[in-house]
Amino acid sequence: MSIKVDIISGFLGAGKTTLLSKLLKESLTGEKVVIIENEFGEIGIDGHVLREQKIEVLEINSGCICCSLVGDFIRGIDEIVTAYKPERIIIEPTGLARLTDVIKACQKAAGKNDLTLNALITVVDVVHHQAYIEDFGEFYHDQIAHAKTILLSKTQEVDDPVIDSVVASVSEINRYANLITADWAVLTGDEILAIAELSPELDGAVPKAFHDHSHCDDHEAAGQKIIDIWGAETERSFSAAEIKANLNVLPHNDIFGTILRGKGLIRAGQDGWLQFDYVRGFYRIKEAGTHQKSRLCFIGYNVNKKALNELFGTIC
Ligand SMILES: Nc1nc2c(ncn2[C@@H]2O[C@H](COP(=O)(O)OP(=O)(O)OP(=O)(O)O)[C@@H](O)[C@H]2O)c(=O)[nH]1
Structure with missing residues (x-):
C-alpha cells in the first residue's frame, strides 16, 4: 500500500x-x-x-x-x-x-x-x-x-x-x-x-x-535579511526565573540582534526539566521530560552569538 x-x-x-x-x-x-x-x-x-x-x-x-x-x-x-x-x-x-x-x-x-x-x-x-x-x-x-x-x-x-x-x-x-x-x-x-x-x-x-x-x-538572503543561528549544549542548570529573566531582555536589547525564535530543553536543578519556546518576544515555559544535557537554540538576524553565550553562561 x-x-x-x-x-x-x-x-x-x-x-x-x-x-x-x-x-x-x-x-x-x-x-x-x-x-x-x-x-x-x-x-x-x-x-x-x-x-x-x-x-x-x-x-x-x-x-x-x-x-x-x-x-x-x-x-x-x-x-x-x-x-x-x-x-x-x-x-x-x-x-x-x-x-x-x-x-x-x-x-x-x-x-x-x-x-x-x-x-x-x-x-x-x-x-x-x-x-x-x-x-x-x-x-x-x-x-x-x-x-x-x-x-x-x-x-x-x-x-x-x-x-x-x-x-x-x-x-x-x-x-x-x-x-x-x-x-x-x-x-x-x-x-x-x-x-x-x-x-x-x-x-x-x-x-x-x-x-x-x-x-x-x-x-539567508530571504527578504534581504541574513539569518543566523546560535545553539549550545551545556551541563548548566537554570531556574525558571533565570530563563524568564534572560528571555525578557531579548526583545529590548539590540545587542543580541533580532531574535525571531528560540527554543530550549533545560535542566532546572531539583525542579526537573523545562522546555521554553520563544517567538518574537512571546514565550512559554513548561515542564519537560528528562534529557541528558540542557540544549538551547536561537534564530534571528544579526544574532550576536557572543552576547547570547554570555547571557546564558554557556560555552560552545
Ligand atoms: N497561544 C497559542 N500558542 C501557540 C499556538 N500554536 C503554537 N503555539 C505556541 O507557539 C510556540 C511555538 O510553537 P511550535 O509548535 O514549537 O512552533 P514550530 O512551528 O514548530 O516552530 P519551529 O520549530 O521554529 O519551526 C509554542 O510556545 C507553542 O505553544 C496557538 O494556536 N495558540
Missing part, C-alpha cells in the same frame, strides 16, 4: 510541532507513523520533544532537506521505508524552507518508494503574519501559496479584525486551500486531519515548473 506523506509547513514558531503533537495524540494513535524533523541549527530540540510521545523520529538537522541535505532526506526515506514500513510519514521542514522545494524533494524520494503526497498543511501565525510578509516575502509567500490546507494559529491571542485581515491576506495568496480559522482547542485532531486530507483544486499546491534554487544561502 502506498505510504501517505504529509508535510506540515509554516514559518519559525508558527505552531508546526504543536500541531504535529496534537495529531499524534488525538488522531494517529492507531497508525504506524514516522516523523522526519528538519531543524536548521545543529541543536535539534523538536525531535527530543516528539520522542517523548514514543514515536519514531528521524532528525535531519544543520541544513535544509530541500537543498543541502536533499541526499540525506532521500536516503532517510529509503531507510524509514525499509526499517519501519510505515503507513504515514509526516515531515516537519524548517520554518525557513519553501514548501515547493520540500514537495520537490518528496517527489525525488518517491522515485524509489511508493509514496503519495497527502496533506500539505501550512500553519500561519496570526500574531506575526504581517511582519513575516514584510520581512520574508518570498519564502513565506511560497509556504502559503502551495499549501492544500492553511491552519491559522494563535487566533486566541488577537482580536477578530486581525484574524479577518490575515484571512484576506492569505486568501489573496492562495484561494484554493482549505482554510481553518477556528481555535485549535475546539477542533479535534481527527477534524483537522479530515479537512487536511480533502483535496482542493491543486493548481496552487503542486507547482507546474519548479524553479531551481541552489543552496541554503537562498534562505
Whole structure:
C-alpha cells in the first residue's frame, strides 16, 4: 500500500510541532507513523520533544532537506521505508524552507518508494503574519501559496479584525486551500486531519515548473535579511526565573540582534526539566521530560552569538 506523506509547513514558531503533537495524540494513535524533523541549527530540540510521545523520529538537522541535505532526506526515506514500513510519514521542514522545494524533494524520494503526497498543511501565525510578509516575502509567500490546507494559529491571542485581515491576506495568496480559522482547542485532531486530507483544486499546491534554487544561502538572503543561528549544549542548570529573566531582555536589547525564535530543553536543578519556546518576544515555559544535557537554540538576524553565550553562561 502506498505510504501517505504529509508535510506540515509554516514559518519559525508558527505552531508546526504543536500541531504535529496534537495529531499524534488525538488522531494517529492507531497508525504506524514516522516523523522526519528538519531543524536548521545543529541543536535539534523538536525531535527530543516528539520522542517523548514514543514515536519514531528521524532528525535531519544543520541544513535544509530541500537543498543541502536533499541526499540525506532521500536516503532517510529509503531507510524509514525499509526499517519501519510505515503507513504515514509526516515531515516537519524548517520554518525557513519553501514548501515547493520540500514537495520537490518528496517527489525525488518517491522515485524509489511508493509514496503519495497527502496533506500539505501550512500553519500561519496570526500574531506575526504581517511582519513575516514584510520581512520574508518570498519564502513565506511560497509556504502559503502551495499549501492544500492553511491552519491559522494563535487566533486566541488577537482580536477578530486581525484574524479577518490575515484571512484576506492569505486568501489573496492562495484561494484554493482549505482554510481553518477556528481555535485549535475546539477542533479535534481527527477534524483537522479530515479537512487536511480533502483535496482542493491543486493548481496552487503542486507547482507546474519548479524553479531551481541552489543552496541554503537562498534562505539567508530571504527578504534581504541574513539569518543566523546560535545553539549550545551545556551541563548548566537554570531556574525558571533565570530563563524568564534572560528571555525578557531579548526583545529590548539590540545587542543580541533580532531574535525571531528560540527554543530550549533545560535542566532546572531539583525542579526537573523545562522546555521554553520563544517567538518574537512571546514565550512559554513548561515542564519537560528528562534529557541528558540542557540544549538551547536561537534564530534571528544579526544574532550576536557572543552576547547570547554570555547571557546564558554557556560555552560552545
Ligand atoms: N497561544 C497559542 N500558542 C501557540 C499556538 N500554536 C503554537 N503555539 C505556541 O507557539 C510556540 C511555538 O510553537 P511550535 O509548535 O514549537 O512552533 P514550530 O512551528 O514548530 O516552530 P519551529 O520549530 O521554529 O519551526 C509554542 O510556545 C507553542 O505553544 C496557538 O494556536 N495558540
